[in-house]
Amino acid sequence: MLTVENTTAWLNQFAAQIEQHQSYLSELDTPIGDGDHGGNMARGLAAVKTALATQPADLTKLFQATAMALISKVGGASGPLYGTAFLEMAKQSKTDTDLGTLLAAALAGIEKRGGATTGDKTLIDVWAPVVAAVQAGKLTQTVIDDAVASTKPMVAKKGRASYLGERSAGHLDPGAVSSGYLFTTLLATEGIL
């Protein structure tokens, strides 16, 4: 079950992963983007860590603060996308604390915000199978890794990579990889799932 404590632990771990893999994420964003995804996410997650350090009173406030940090600090497409995800979780958390339900709301928010869908070579290609697995009680590292890997052959339909058309195939999507870290750290956090 989600609590302020384990969610804080989860997001701090996510921030640590982003920091650690910052240059890898930017490298992934170089051939099919503008090479800033690592920097964008690191800036955003540093702000999230600062927000979490103030110890939000409840889950709704925690998700809201996370969303606001991402929206205001990221600067790239991933800002409004991750930001919307956490904003939807904040809304949903007022009536619900089921992780599957919260993540489903987040995914719907991402889809609405960016207009992308499964197969467009975006972070949605990680979120969609992971959310389904969480709802079915079957999230494993393999589910996450396969989802991330699935973006490699895809041709991008949204985001900067889509300007490359066919040439976007053969590269992992950077947002998919960062979302992979989000769910890997979720899986590793005691007591949430």
Place this chain on the structure above:
Amino acid sequence: MLTVENTTAWLNQFAAQIEQHQSYLSELDTPIGDGDHGGNMARGLAAVKTALATQPADLTKLFQATAMALISKVGGASGPLYGTAFLEMAKQSKTDTDLGTLLAAALAGIEKRGGATTGDKTLIDVWAPVVAAVQAGKLTQTVIDDAVASTKPMVAKKGRASYLGERSAGHLDPGAVSSGYLFTTLLATEGIL
């Protein structure tokens, strides 16, 4: 017949008219353009005057120098258009000194450069009837004035005024008015026609 002397006199008179009506031309360019036609033309014709003061050796050099001054100093659409006109006259003057033939070459150059045609509410709506009248030996002030006035009800199809669509109707075209000065001073120059 065109000579270096009367052509120099013509273009100096044209420059004087442009200088005198500079603010009127820019006013005309304000509701249907960017309000710089007077400034553009004044800058260009000042450069033409300077070029003419060096007393070009022949008509070809005179037209070339005029073209270069306009192309390099005007800064707006009228620069390449008037510039191309004089460049075509320079070319034509190598084999011909008939004014009608020279002006016809100039008009063809303007049409090619800007892709506009009669009725598009541009300086072509003055050039076309005037060139025809010169070739027929029938140029009068009325021909010129009527041509300039004809642009008022037209809907612009080329240039900045075309962005206004229907709303461009009801205004004289600034380039048509400056071309009117070109031909009024031509008419007033002794011995050319």
Place this chain on the structure above:
Amino acid sequence: MSLGIVVVSHVPEIAAGVQRLLAQVAKDVSITIAGGTDDDQVGTSMAKITEAFDANTADELLAFYDLGSAKMNLEMAIEMSTKPVHLYDTALVESAYTAASLLQADVPLADVEAQLAPLKIK
């Protein structure tokens, strides 16, 4: 109901440049801009967009943007805005220029939108 223009670009220079281009033909139209991230890097900022909405003296806005992620920040800002904002998936420079020319001539919104329609490329 006065109409204004908001230009959102990933690059501060592009936003400032478009404003300069438009101001020349639309002296009486309020044109505000949001270019780059909060620290003027390449990117967009929802806060800057919101400021551009607020700074615009018109009470109904037409918004133009360059790349897709600007659109996402624009839409978030629109959801929080009290002013009505119309968002166009049209060529940034060319459509903002078209709208500015028309608004200066007091052309009503429906007619402006009709002229913007062929410039839709996103």
Place this chain on the structure above:
Amino acid sequence: MSLGIVVVSHVPEIAAGVQRLLAQVAKDVSITIAGGTDDDQVGTSMAKITEAFDANTADELLAFYDLGSAKMNLEMAIEMSTKPVHLYDTALVESAYTAASLLQADVPLADVEAQLAPLKIK
């Protein structure tokens, strides 16, 4: 045969901004610009365009512009240029960005032009 990009705008800031946007995604593509008149007012300059052609290290160029009078100066410069220059009547920022992304990925000209085709708006 290397391909480069030339950006022509009526406003120096727009040209500089587009260059900045493109440079981020196309580090190995030569991108040169001509913005504004010789004294950096709003307008275009054939001399600046010719300089942008010359300064470009590529031997074949793709040129993009904002408004019609830039096109006329571009065409005059092209007539005098020794390098082949392809001129596109496409959305300035969006098409220059598309071309830059593709050229960085070594996409051949015909394929770049196919992707530019839907961006034609002039």
